[in-house]
Amino acid sequence: MTLIKSISGIRGTIGGAPGNALTPVDAVKFAAAYGTWIKSRKGKKVVIGRDARPSGEMISQLVTSTLQGLGLHVIDLGLSTTPTVEIAVPKEKAAGGIIITASHNPVQWNALKLLNQKGEFLSAADGAELLKIAEHDSFDFAPVEELGTYTRNDTYIQKHIALILKHKLVDKKAIQNAKFKIAIDAVNSTGGIAVPQLLKALGVKKIVALYCEPNGKFPHNPEPLPEHLKAISKAVKKEKCHLGIVVDPDVDRLALIQEDGKPFGEEYTLVAVADYILSKKKGNTVSNLSSTRALRDVTEKRGGNYQAAAVGEVNVVTKMKDTNAVIGGEGNGGVIVPDFHYGRDALMGIALFLTHLAKSKMKVSELRKTYPAYFISKNKIELTPKINVDEVLKKVKAKYAHENINTIDGVKIDFEKEKEWVHLRKSNTEPIIRIYAESQNEKKADELAQRIINDIKEIIK
Numbered sequence: 466m467t468l469i470k471s472i473s474g475i476r477g478t479i480g481g482a483p484g485n486a487l488t489p490v491d492a493v494k495f496a497a498a499y500g501t502w503i504k505s506r507k508g509k510k511v512v513i514g515r516d517a518r519p520s521g522e523m524i525s526q527l528v529t530s531t532l533q534g535l536g537l538h539v540i541d542l543g544l545s546t547t548p549t550v551e552i553a554v555p556k557e558k559a560a561g562g563i564i565i566t567a568s569h570n571p572v573q574w575n576a577l578k579l580l581n582q583k584g585e586f587l588s589a590a591d592g593a594e595l596l597k598i599a600e601h602d603s604f605d606f607a608p609v610e611e612l613g614t615y616t617r618n619d620t621y622i623q624k625h626i627a628l629i630l631k632h633k634l635v636d637k638k639a640i641q642n643a644k645f646k647i648a649i650d651a652v653n654s655t656g657g658i659a660v661p662q663l664l665k666a667l668g669v670k671k672i673v674a675l676y677c678e679p680n681g682k683f684p685h686n687p688e689p690l691p692e693h694l695k696a697i698s699k700a701v702k703k704e705k706c707h708l709g710i711v712v713d714p715d716v717d718r719l720a721l722i723q724e725d726g727k728p729f730g731e732e733y734t735l736v737a738v739a740d741y742i743l744s745k746k747k748g749n750t751v752s753n754l755s756s757t758r759a760l761r762d763v764t765e766k767r768g769g770n771y772q773a774a775a776v777g778e779v780n781v782v783t784k785m786k787d788t789n790a791v792i793g794g795e796g797n798g799g800v801i802v803p804d805f806h807y808g809r810d811a812l813m814g815i816a817l818f819l820t821h822l823a824k825s826k827m828k829v830s831e832l833r834k835t836y837p838a839y840f841i842s843k844n845k846i847e848l849t850p851k852i853n854v855d856e857v858l859k860k861v862k863a864k865y866a867h868e869n870i871n872t873i874d875g876v877k878i879d880f881e882k883e884k885e886w887v888h889l890r891k892s893n894t895e896p897i898i899r900i901y902a903e904s905q906n907e908k909k910a911d912e913l914a915q916r917i918i919n920d921i922k923e924i925i926k
Contacts, residue, residue, distance in 0.1 A: 508560025514545030536607030554584035641668025748791030756796030775874035
């Protein structure tokens with residue numbers, strides 16, 4: 466059983482003892498802390514939504530009742546997506562929002578993702594304040610005559626899609642004229658509701674739907690990595706589709722499958738969308754330290770400046786605002802379009818990618834070849850209580866002190882001469898050290914990652 470408390474929310478496995486998993490007691494406690502934080506800012510209204518995992522309805526009911534018990538008014542979007550809730554918060558003039566989703570984690574997990582009044586993830590300072598409220602049980606529930614209200618609103622996915630179609634860089638006519646045939650893998654979550662609706666609204670008439678029943682029964686590991694996407698890869702080839710689209714359970718990550726059944730590369734979702742946006746307007750870009758160098762290459766080629774942020778959506782958004790970036794996101798398929806909203810949005814990513822593909826008049830595999838060729842090897846080491854992560858990172862940093870080192874988030878070693886890098890950091894969502902290495906082919910990336918893993922094992926030993 467696992468319970469992880471962080472500034473971005475609470476995440477854990479369902480079942481077990483309070484304090485050691487995401488039990489009903491823990492869900493109520495952190496919903497109460499969040500509601501108390503909202504009230505301290507004179508807030509009255511909170512938007513909530515959830516993905517389709519089986520524990521979602523239970524957690525949603527607990528969260529709703531707790532917020533009402535504090536005197537807050539709840540607007541429930543029901544089965545929804547993370548970016549849809551992010552959009553709904555300011556539209557409803559709410560003080561914040563909660564998305565009940567564990568994103569890419571397996572079905573036994575769930576989480577409360579917490580938003581501020583802008584529909585953006587909480588800052589470090591706000592998150593720390595909320596955790597302090599929870600730690601001290603600093604709750605003051607409302608008397609019966611001041612209990613909050615509950616309203617259900619199932620219209621926001623349609624509103625979200627309508628806003629996407631109005632965006633100046635989304636070209637419905639070009640997409641419609643391309644006559645795309647597209648396969649979808651929505652891992653039986655809310656993407657199964659939103660993505661087909663979006664494609665139909667964009668004029669895509671031929672859709673091959675895999676796992677689009679929002680029943681929460683994930684047919685495979687829900688993280689959209691190549692090893693989990695064999696079914697859609699086969700379907701794209703068999704059905705002669707132009708493209709395969711894959712989203713995670715809460716629809717903030719987007720992965721693509723080429724017409725030949727091969728992955729486009731989750732890292733390259735952002736690269737392709739950024740290239741399209743930068744072709745229309747010059748500007749800066751941001752991604753996190755664990756994302757591909759290709760975004761930097763594309764940005765500089767288009768005359769812009771690239772900046773790296775610490776891992777985590779809130780960090781990327783902060784850096785985007787600081788640098789006035791026109792596009793940003795994360796290499797896990799997370800696309801953030803700031804003139805739409807400051808949140809990873811797979812639906813907007815789909816619309817922009819399809820516009821780019823239609824206008825390029827290329828096959829997806831041909832478009833992919835126009836971008837710099839890099840490969841990221843993603844690895845992890847399970848943590849035990851005996852491992853001192855800070856000491857491990859300190860010793861790795863010392864060993865490679867002669868290289869370009871970035872320590873804003875763990876340790877990133879940039880081997881500039883070889884155009885490769887490795888990034889080590891402790892995960893915010895799982896008890897692991899992540900080790901990402903990028904080079905110009907798979908073999909070199911794996912070798913670089915293994916070299917650092919061996920260094921870590923030697924240090925631990």
